[in-house]
Amino acid sequence: MTSILIIGGGGMLGQGLARALAASGSLAGRTIDLLTLFDVMTAAAPSGPVSVEVSAGDLAAGGAAERLIEGRPQIIYHLAAVVSGEAERDFDKGYRVNLDGTQILFEAIRAEHLRSGYCPRVVFASSLAVFGAPLPDVIGDDQVLTPMTSYGTQKAIGELLLADYSRRGFFDGIGLRLPTICIRPGKPNAAASGFFSGILREPLAGEEAVLPVNPAVRHWFASPRAAVGYLLHAAELDTRALGGRRNLTMPGISATVADEIEALRRVAGDEAVALIRHEPDPAIEAIISTWPKAFDTRRALDLGFRPDASFTAIVETYLEDHAQDAPQ
């Protein structure tokens, strides 16, 4: 029997993860007896054979983290964050949610550890934003972290804290630098990366989409399904294989915007591609120009994390998972 807590359980990844866990009913070979979703707003409970509790609150507010840890969940996913654009616009909110929230959670776990020896697996969603220009074309596992946004700074600090708390034995942590998720379902969010999904998602639904950057822009992607796979695998793997390096860049697909458009054409035809309108936005161009293009993720691949097969597979995966969103 195992109990799982997803902080940020109302977000896109949290919901995907919750659905996968509720559908399978087990993780790491153990039956899930309770799945708790925590978020700032009440998250939707997935259907399935698993007991689900949903609670809403502010992780950084007094007592919230302690209440979540009281039930001593064996596996804790920490996916909650203010996204990059918002953390850049609102310095206080970004630090409060992304840094203070993480510290408060880790301290609540440590307090329970000191009381009872509790030592859960903690899976932390980090980000490619920990990397900053100048970057090599292909980034290895030993790349120095030089974030160029407050969001990236907050995630890099979370990684350092995760590693230190794990080294001390307060919990058993693993941090995943997730690729940019593509195709994000639903509505655009405040992230500067939003168009990477928008130029596929909107045309697939028969709607226009704006492309604010040059089609030669290259970036690093994973489907929601692959990302949920990483999160599941991170709860199951033997962390002794990590040594002292608790944070890993996740595998992905390196693709240009032109590659994205070609995949769209293969899957949905020229009429879908015709719905993309190129309107260069120098502000977004400037942000994206500093972003990573491709990674050599040997460590994660050796540890068994499995990426999408191709960019076309990413588009097909989206259509399988969101068939009802397509116009035909």
Next chain:
Amino acid sequence: MTSILIIGGGGMLGQGLARALAASGSLAGRTIDLLTLFDVMTAAAPSGPVSVEVSAGDLAAGGAAERLIEGRPQIIYHLAAVVSGEAERDFDKGYRVNLDGTQILFEAIRAEHLRSGYCPRVVFASSLAVFGAPLPDVIGDDQVLTPMTSYGTQKAIGELLLADYSRRGFFDGIGLRLPTICIRPGKPNAAASGFFSGILREPLAGEEAVLPVNPAVRHWFASPRAAVGYLLHAAELDTRALGGRRNLTMPGISATVADEIEALRRVAGDEAVALIRHEPDPAIEAIISTWPKAFDTRRALDLGFRPDASFTAIVETYLEDHAQDAPQ
């Protein structure tokens, strides 16, 4: 006219810096009109033509940082820290002083920036402890930070915060990863690195010293005089040359313990060397084995930071600065 604040002004480096500033009476071509030393205990005021204020308190306690920033010092040295051994033994104290204290200071500066446009130079003492094994024999400026102690974690986080607050324009920060200071004057402190100085300082004073590691152990050193020189230069240099990379490994001398002993022999003879007793301590051996051995500090050298000339020069410097401590 310029006003300077040294947080950690009672420590070894803070006192050396204060003496150098008080003696010169100017920094970056401007007359120093006020030098404030802040520490947990009342720091000694240096003699010289400069007005000195000394205050004692806890940087992480409510209101302390705000009071220090009230006078809007143009240059702030943040040297205060719980040392590595103590931060490892006392997790709460290490995080409170080394992380919370730094965040509270940076927030107090930001608050004044938001009120008045205040934007001081902030010189932050970081540490080689941001690096962790496995390390190459010679570590470059792009080495990934993988601290293996809580102290190193806290310093790495301080670096990230310094870079982000500087990028945002709240202050103009520069972080210096100082080499292990050798020869530290005075009494041993709680740092695991204490013997690197002890095996020279004690024999130079006619006293026995214990060497707890193999003489082949190699490490990275600067004299207190060189380190003070780095701190002075960091307040004067044009930070535009740093780009987004606000933290730098400082130049130093790469030497083995055997090199140290040979320098001692050259300067003080065989009878001084005979006062070193080799008593291997597996705990200290284990800690030191993960430490850096040598660096390629091209960035700092290009920026004008100047190291000691040799390890023998380090010993001679000590004797010049502490002639009264020697027995003859």
